[in-house]
Amino acid sequence: MKKLIYSLLTALCVLTATAQTTETVTPPEDLQTAEYALQAQSYNYGYTTAVTKSLMIGIDGTTVYLQGLCEYLPQAWIKGTLDGNTMTLAAGQYFGEAPGEDDNTYPLYFGGTTDDTWAEATEDVNMTDVVLTIDAQGNMTTNSWLFVNSEESVLNPYVALTSATILKLEDKAAVPANPSVIEFMPFDANEGYAGVSLDIPTVDVDGNPLMASKLSYKIYTDIEKDIQPMLFPADEHLNIDEDMTEIPYTFTDEYDIQYGGYAAYWYHDTKTFNRIGVQSIYRGGNEENVSEISWFVIKPYADDAVTFDFNALDPETTPYSTSKSPAGDITEDLVLQQGNVTLTVTPSYANTPNRYWKDYNLNALQLRLYGGTLTVEVPEGCTIEKMYFNNAKWQDENSFDCGEFDGTSVWTGSTDKCVLSIAGNTQLNSIAVVVTGTTGISTLQVLPLTTATRTYDLQGRQVSPAAKGLVLQQQRTADGHLRTIKVIRK
Template sequence: MKKTLLLLGFVLTAIVANAQSFKDAVSGNAPLLKTTSANNAAAPAERVLKAPSKALMHKLSVPKDEKPIFDPEGEDEAYIMAYTENNGFYEQQYTNGKVTVRQDGTTYYLNGLTPGGNRDYRGAKESWLKGEKVGEEIVIKAGQVLVQNDAKTLYLEIVHADEEGNITSFEKEARLAIGSQGELTTQNGDIFAIYEDAETEDEAGFFGFFYTMELRPLGELVRFEFPKGVKPQTYVLSGTDANGVKASRQVKIAFSDGKFFISGLASKSPEEVYEGTYSGTTASIPSFQIVKDADLFFYRIAPVSVDEDMNYEFLRTINFNFSDDRKLLTMTPEKAFLCETTYDLKNFVTTATGVTMTYYAGDHAAKPAMPTDLQWDDLNSALVFNMPTEDVDGEYINADKLSYRIYADGKRYTFTTDLYTHLTKDMDEIPFGFTDNFDFVNNGTQKVVYFHNLQAKKLHVESVYTVDGTATASDRALYDFDPTGISSNTAAKQSVSTRYYSMEGAQIATPAKGAIVLKSVTYADGERRVTKEIVK
């Protein structure tokens, strides 16, 4: 109970403090591209970590474990982590990292200490790091296996770096100090690095750095379930975000003995159930509940009222009015935004206004609406587009039955495992919700697809809706490059230097043939362009 009261006090303080421009607040919405900040990050710093000298780069002397640790003994305890991540190109501070700790006597196991770096996206379990309590510190040894597959083994390495970002040493261990309230804090400038050991410098490399970590225990997280014997009904939640983009998704709702249950209210965790109450034709859910099951980060859900001057204020409850037959629920106030925020309420991750939830009778064949808002990110060689979950008449269609196809110069494009190493099979049709957390990024209706060495003058994207075995394609949306080709805008520029980096950010002196690299070209006018390429 004490923990709950402390959190409530924090939230109420935040309600008063957040009277600012809603336009400014939502400008920090979830990013799409790898070169931008994450959706719960502070502004990026300028420091980057540089690859160490050849003498330190490969054939490390620290003993290496043979296998990752999966599902160790102990009960889960949730921690929220503030930390800094550096990928070799930029440095970024985060506040909402999600870490699970299990304790077995003096042994601690930690999941998520290197966010996203403890998993093989091709299907393996998430690994855990092992630490031993020594005095009032947890000692975590280097050399533990983070990822292991038939292509590579990634290890945890502990490094130190100077103020300029130069890595100065590899360490045998890192230490987390245990505070009086159970908080855990990195010590002595320890940097957690994801590292691939190898025989040569060109083969070895870093896959990210994490440091200045501070973990705070959240206590027991309350979870809700649909009541037994009550079948939840399917509804379609629809709304328009702060940028005017309409989106819809399925939710499940149940009414039982004065209690109101809903899953899908948080888009970041669609299966998670929230509990509220109902009376007459009104239902409400407490605001600021923690989104517990989202990947990598903790979020909150809360409504926000916005006045004519775009000043906003958090509301204490999420309210819905519903029709007598319960076929339609409407969020009130009508102009309020339903938001997912970072845990500290400082940044908005998703926003939706004009929110309604309509009873969904089932799927039927329909022609999907055409993808919209096609953009090309030249720095990352990425196509960004919006994929509506509607048919051509503006009616909702089930996103679980949607997919998309991409055509390069009129030919259906196949993403092969040779180029897209996080795929388990070649793909020429991508499911709506698919992500490999690398080359295919899923941000709800907004998709980001990274290309490797694409040569095309035009790209088309079409949506495909498949019901009962019948696939119906949308009209094709077009992105037209400069008629002379993707690289024509740099053809007249004079390059002054060209450097190559691994996908993890380590500089490569002589890239191996067939390797996928980041090619950084600096031009005489000072412009710098970075592209993904396959070395020929």
């Protein structure tokens, strides 16, 4: 199973259950269905949030079939019985088994309760049937909780919904609410794919539910302000019959594209992406309306940032370490300069040295840090506002001495100097720094990226980079040239 799916199913790795009923509900082949929307409050650790789910409901005599109640298995069905204006859904119905990590599967069951104190109960609570009342318009209400549960009888839920209503939908024009990119997974050469996880609301801009069958979405890429819809070619995706740029909300190939936009994967590199976006399209009431494109920023445009691109360093001219050679080990402060930004990397002081290392999956160099600090600094009159750390690995315990970090790649703040303390294995492909302000110099000299620095005294002997007095620094740049500068340290 691909990586983005894991976060949806994380809860399924916490609870265990012994399945008793393993028979799923299968509706009649000729069942006529209509679209409904379930609106409810989702309960999680004492807090509730509003949710809208798309349902399909069909009636066969006095038997009613419902699809869409289980977010882990959105195509699973349950059934109930009709009696006048009431519908009863029996507890203990089996949705099926949801896949989790390490090839594990987890049985999921439907049920309810009218006991609002179930979450505080100190003894087992058994699920009960759910009874819904149907009004003249075909809408349904219930005073019962609705559960996606880990066991057939005893309440131990993954999903708990309260204040639920089920609304029959009409085909009418509407502007879909803006979607969003929840997570972006850059291309991973080891895995061979990249992906996004999306939130595609099934409501309009006023919060009214939409018909899922008339909702679709497009994924966009922005490469240096060239915005294009992403193509999913049939010849790259085994379970797609034709090239796609627009994906129906209800479509899944059960591999690369997941139902409801939860995840979409592709097989080409993402290194050039500045942003990735998503737009919803709704074709209700014989009209086409679209949302705004919601963007996820990956890195700034080249003209808007100073970039230290370690992947672009030439292995022929840049010393790098291997399992047999310490040539790229950083044994003294490494000072890199691009434009008006200075980046300083200290030695690791850990068991593994900081170093340049060639990643053979990327076929490119990386700056790999295991300890010490990385300092980004700009001259007086300039301000660092954002930094984008394109990384193959990041330690959660890494810490900045200022600003805010989003936990994955983006730092935001306002300073002329920022120090990152490295807690462990951190693999950097590039760092893009957004700087505002001016140094007062009318012409800015852009220097080649410095890849190695050595410090000497006036007799030509190599000394510590912290040596006092007049010293010579010999710097090798990314284009292979050597330059020597004089530095006075007090």
